[in-house]
Amino acid sequence: MSPKYAKDMPQDFTNRIERVAIVGASGQIGQYITKALVDTGKHTITALTRQGSKNELPSGVKTILVDYNDEAALIAALKDQQFLIITLPVTAPPDTHSKIVKAAAKAGVKRIMPNLYSMDDSNEALVKETPLNASKEGILSDIEAAGCSWTYMICSLWYEYSLAMGPIWFGFDFANKKLTLYDEGTTKVNVTTWEQCGRAVAAFLSLNELPEDETDKGVTVETWTNKPLVISSFLISQKDMFESWKRDSGDRDEDWTIESEGSKERYQKGIEAMKGAQDPMSARMGAAMASFVRAFFPNGGGDYESTRGLDNGKLGLPKEDLDERTAVAKEMVEQEYAAKLFAKMAQGS
Template sequence: MTQEYAANQPQGFKNYIENVAIVGVSGNVGKFITEELLRTGKHKVTAITREDSTNILPSGVIVAKVDYNNQSSLVDALRGQDALVITMSVMAPPGQQNRLIEAAATAGVPWVLPNEFGGDPFNKEISKDIFIGEPKAKCRDYIEELGKSSWIAIACGFWYEFSLGGGPDRYGFDFNKHTVTLMDGGNIKICTSTWPQCGRAVAKVLSLKVLPDTEGDNSPVLVNYKNGCVYISSFTINQNDMLDSVLRVTGMKLSDFKVTHTTAKEHYQSGLQLFQKGNMHGFGRLLYARCFFPESNGNFAASKDLHNDILGLPTEDLDEFTKIGIQMSEKGSY
């Protein structure tokens, strides 16, 4: 494909993202994305919310109430938007993301960040084993099929503080019972990111120029990630690193924890069996356990170049977010 330049575009071309619509502004990661977009001072942020929503939104956010059963209301809400960011639970109603993708195409939204906040979307082995990979791939393919928008996925791994404090089926810790389950000795490293870092990443990406200004412009641009993935990681660590951080933060000793050992594959199989019986805790267990398989895991930094430096993302303090994860566990806010 021939490289395009901003200097060669027709009059009226805008070489930046100004108007950003977000689905899930009040959600776990959505609120951090919104805060960071507003902080740049470069974006007008519109919250796409249901008509009956009572969520209190940040000051400066434009509200567009929609009816997901009325496609025209979605299209109207997205007209004039330069980008659509979709954040929603994996338990969201089937087809909801596709309706948004269709509306974005009809409204002429050039960029869509689909619900892709997780592992490497191009790791086919993991994507198949965790069941949600294929539906996500179909959404990306659908955007391309419609031919009106381009997509960008954000690979960030699991959210660190949410996963650490969310119980034994995630990163293995139960802070109420003082137990930890280590898979394969706790030695398998994975990529994991904090909510604030994910928010910064999205804001940084959408603050890039769309195209290089001229042929000599080598600065990072949005088109470099067209129909591709941005890879970020706050920490590339293993369970033992997490445990060491927990001990530092709490002042506890290893002997204060009951440590259980298993393998990631055994843990995955036990989660799969629960899930097949309709127990959603099993889905969480298999989802996380699959990330720790020795031969194919969630350490995409081992095979892909992270974009942290290109985007100017800061280095974070592991212990700071370990403390937040423990506090979330104590409050039950996960």
């Protein structure tokens, strides 16, 4: 397909993304994307919120209550939007994403950031062996079949969330001060903070939509048409995380029980727990154990910045302070974030 240039567009074409719709604007990652977009002051933001939601949104965000099963209402809500961002919880019905995409296409939305906040999907073994991996092919084919383009985000594991959630995730049992190292705990993996994800989306959507002409070599929204944004906050190991935790908390090695477990053995335990589970939540915990330890397999694809590079520089993303972000995770632990989230998931909300 021949390149598109702003100079060739109709006279009323404005070479920037001004109108952005977000599904899940108050969710785990959605709230950070929404805030970052608001902070730019460059966009009119419309949040599509399910009926009955009581979550608050930043000032200036237009809210439209929708029933995701009502296509006509979705089309009306998405009319005139230039870009759609979809973030959905794991409790969302499996066909919700497809319904939103089809409605967006009928409303004339051309560009979509789907509900993919992904690992390094260029590593086939990693993708195949990660139980919680979303079906990228199905999601993207839905978007392409609808005549829209996509840009999703490769950000791997969310740092503060994964650290605070408990031993199944990064091996930290804070209540009992017990750390399970995967192998020697020295395998480095890419992790990303929610705030960095938000900044990445805001920076991306603040670019020109198209190059001005053939001489314009700068990055634009078009640069990532049907390509992922590849970002990260840190390339770190479990031991790096523990050192950061100790600096923030004042804990010492002797305050903790530190054990090690082979990453492949732990992975197999997770798979067996998932397959033998008697209920959906137990199955998900087994899948989480297998999925998170899989990223820590030595040379297993958890470090993707060394193999494919990052888009951080192109987007002007800042270098973050590890101890500051670990302090955020510490606060989440103290506020019992994981227990509250599990309770919310059990309620299906």
